Amino acid sequence: MEQESQLINGPQESLISGSTSTPWKGRLRSLNIVDGSFQTSSKNPHVDDESSDSEKSVSEESRILSVTTPGARMAKKALKTLNNNNGIRRSTQVKYLVQRLTYDGFVAHHYAYMVRVIQEVEPTCFEQAVGNLKWDNAMDEEMVALDANVTWELVALPKDKKSIGCKWLYKIKHNADGSMSRYKTRLVAKGYAQTYGIDYEETYNLVAKMTTIRTIIVMAATKGWSLHQMDVKNAFLHGDLQEKMYMEQPPGYVDQTHLNLVYRLKKTLYGLKQAPRAWSDKIGQYFVTSGFQTFNANFSLYVKKTDHGIVVIVIYVGLDYHRR
């Protein structure tokens, strides 16, 4: 039983506030409350209709206020943190899944299983993720990283230019043993909206040939050299952008005082057509300046001869949107 409850609740954090012997009880109670708020929301069917953002958040908040249960308090707290999250304002309306769903029909045992399953769902769009503190924090982190990287600057869109959109991707990263590692979000540009000759020119990227990789591995094996492997965190974000590109402000992170401004991209972003190329250009240049030799027949191979011996590098740049 103990082991089972471990399985159900997962190693990351417990959903249960109270006893450990009946793991679903705490959840059941909170879902009953949720059911209550579900009824409240059904009394007020116009809550989700299209109206201005400010109106919506007021009605949302007052509705939650009217139900004074622990679940509702949590929801209110979540909403509050949403509205003043370190200066970044979110404008999109909050929709809680729990307002539309009830799990009352389940046997307690299956119920706990369901909780485990729905807890692991990866949102497919911003509207699904917003309101969930874990995803909110992950998105904040990504925005902070992008800002720190000087990826962009806020500018007015020139009249003859078009801006491309962007969207959030969400992924739950697991450790090798299946336990949850972290909540990861990534902001990707909608690269398919790019126009050839304006937003991008060269996208051809040099990929390591399989024969090169095999040859290097065989060579290392016969000579008894050690093989090392490295990979790069946020690889594409290091690439410098040659073209002038404009992107809309990301969902949920629109600067309320500068609604009409767009981001001019300075560095490449995931999703841009030229991102892999910009990145391999950059690292290639770095290797050349630090004394490595390149080859016309094999762009992914870099060799440096030193006084002590020889160093060989093979690079492989590929597309990677969460490796779906």
Add this chain to the structure above:
Amino acid sequence: MLDLIITGDNDADIFDLKKLLKQKFEMKDLRGLRYFLGIEVI
């Protein structure tokens, strides 16, 4: 996504290079080569 294989006959050189790459590009050292593009190194 960028993967890198480094090899050579001088481990000190490789070590220096890896250190530089870590500083410059926030690279992660995956130590010995185990898997690369579907190839498993035994």
